[in-house]
Amino acid sequence: MNRLLEAELIYGRLMAIAEPHLVERYNRALVGFGLKPTTLHEFEIDMTGFSPQVAEELGDPDYLDPKRVNRRFIVMTPDQENLPVVHTSFSNTAGLMHEFFTANARAIGAVTIRDALYGEIEDNVAEVASLEDLLAINEVHFRVLSAEDILGKATELRGLIDRLKVEENVWRNDALIERMVELARITGDIRQNVLVPDQLVFRHDAFWANHFGGVFVFVDGKQTTVICDPKAPGFRRSRPWQVAYLPDNDPAMVYDFLARTGRIELPRASWVEASGLLKHRAQMILEGFAARLEPEAAGRLSDPVFAQSFLLRHASAITEEGSYPFLQEAQRVIAQTGSYRMEQARPEWRFLLIRALPGHADQWLTSRLIARLTPDDYLSRFVFDKEGFYAAYEGYAENWREHVVRRLTDLYLSDKRNLRMRLYGIGE
Numbered sequence: 001m002n003r004l005l006e007a008e009l010i011y012g013r014l015m016a017i018a019e020p021h022l023v024e025r026y027n028r029a030l031v032g033f034g035l036k037p038t039t040l041h042e043f044e045i046d047m048t049g050f051s052p053q054v055a056e057e058l059g060d061p062d063y064l065d066p067k068r069v070n071r072r073f074i075v076m077t078p079d080q081e082n083l084p085v086v087h088t089s090f091s092n093t094a095g096l097m098h099e100f101f102t103a104n105a106r107a108i109g110a111v112t113i114r115d116a117l118y119g120e121i122e123d124n125v126a127e128v129a130s131l132e133d134l135l136a137i138n139e140v141h142f143r144v145l146s147a148e149d150i151l152g153k154a155t156e157l158r159g160l161i162d163r164l165k166v167e168e169n170v171w172r173n174d175a176l177i178e179r180m181v182e183l184a185r186i187t188g189d190i191r192q193n194v195l196v197p198d199q200l201v202f203r204h205d206a207f208w209a210n211h212f213g214g215v216f217v218f219v220d221g222k223q224t225t226v227i228c229d230p231k232a233p234g235f236r237r238s239r240p241w242q243v244a245y246l247p248d249n250d251p252a253m254v255y256d257f258l259a260r261t262g263r264i265e266l267p268r269a270s271w272v273e274a275s276g277l278l279k280h281r282a283q284m285i286l287e288g289f290a291a292r293l294e295p296e297a298a299g300r301l302s303d304p305v306f307a308q309s310f311l312l313r314h315a316s317a318i319t320e321e322g323s324y325p326f327l328q329e330a331q332r333v334i335a336q337t338g339s340y341r342m343e344q345a346r347p348e349w350r351f352l353l354i355r356a357l358p359g360h361a362d363q364w365l366t367s368r369l370i371a372r373l374t375p376d377d378y379l380s381r382f383v384f385d386k387e388g389f390y391a392a393y394e395g396y397a398e399n400w401r402e403h404v405v406r407r408l409t410d411l412y413l414s415d416k417r418n419l420r421m422r423l424y425g426i427g428e
Helices: 002-006 020-032 052-058 078-082 093-103 105-111 131-135 150-166 174-187 251-260 269-275 277-293 295-300 304-313 315-321 323-337 347-352 363-373 378-384 386-394 398-413 416-424
Strands: 015-017 043-045 072-075 117-122 139-146 201-203 207-209 215-220 223-228 243-247
Touching: 002 398, 015 020, 020 072, 043 052, 078 093, 078 105, 093 105, 093 201, 131 215, 131 223, 139 150, 150 174, 207 363, 215 363, 223 251, 243 251, 251 347, 251 363, 269 277, 269 323, 269 416, 277 295, 277 304, 277 315, 277 323, 277 378, 277 398, 277 416, 295 304, 295 398, 304 315, 315 323, 323 347, 347 363, 363 378, 378 386, 378 398, 378 416, 398 416
Parallel strands: 223 243
Antiparallel strands: 015 043, 072 117, 117 139, 139 201, 207 215, 215 223
8 A cells, every 4th residue: 555655545634643742632532432542753634633653553544433333433623624534434424524524613623722632423323233234324413532531521511601600609619719710721701712513414315335245325214225235234125115125236226316316427428528528437347457467558558549459459359348449339329419328337337327416415425336236347446435446456466566656646636526416427
């Protein structure tokens, strides 16, 4: 992974924690979780407070994700809201953290001046043993503590203030007044600073979970659809009311679901030609052939003359596999007629022609699913399914790793926002 680290394709855009008082607060949070404090004097954290350096020191990449459910978090500063989440078992962890930061901005800003917040994103499931456990999660509750007990001290000060207001002659109690002064030095004026978070309960709707090889859960009103390995515990081949189970190895069923529920954009010239997405996927397929047949040629496939010679050299294998000729023909049909009749495409190739519907609430989740079903497109895999990309990267040959890192750096890191908008219609 060193090449990914150097190119900032893994653990990029993290926040450095180097000031001694911040390291001390972080350690108090670790101890609060029952973990060993770090001996590091400097490390980096993501939005949730996860640190790859601390994880390595502890020998536990799941130190903030025990049993891969009820995720822990450590908030050192409100600025963490702008960081990525680089290690998680649920795709909506970042969304839930964003909601927490937004709903409790005043409290987080006030507390983190003097303290760190930590706790767990709790639900009603202690451990995920089957799909039913994942489906039982309907909402989550943020259980929040503070490393130096600012929250506890603020609560104590509030109680003393209330006593002062209602109990006769309590103002004569010198010990009580001294305690109030001592607490106020720590908490500040709690009449002005809101130290206790306002909203701690949030909905847990559509998501991807990395359990059982990857589980997608989509919600449409009262109907829930689960897409995963049919060997996952709790998978039901029947389709009971309210919950439908779709095997992820049945592309026809998965495509029909996405199309029927309006989560995808079908191939129309209006967006296909402007986005260049089908041309991009054709290029990815060619590079996939290069990875398997002629790795040293991958970097030269952008040259039309060389690409043509590559196609001639491997015409038999490319024609037999079929996806590249299919994409070329589909682009020709779309250019001539303005659309493509999806029933004419083999089910597993339909995903090469579509993208998640721009603006749909599940756009990122749907894009992750499509990326998993178009594995040669390592760019889309990196953008939407980093866990899947990193797993695939581990199996790449060394010269192919070098090529992929170079291409991701040139294609994506140089202009993330515009590339996402052009290819996938993602405007944020």
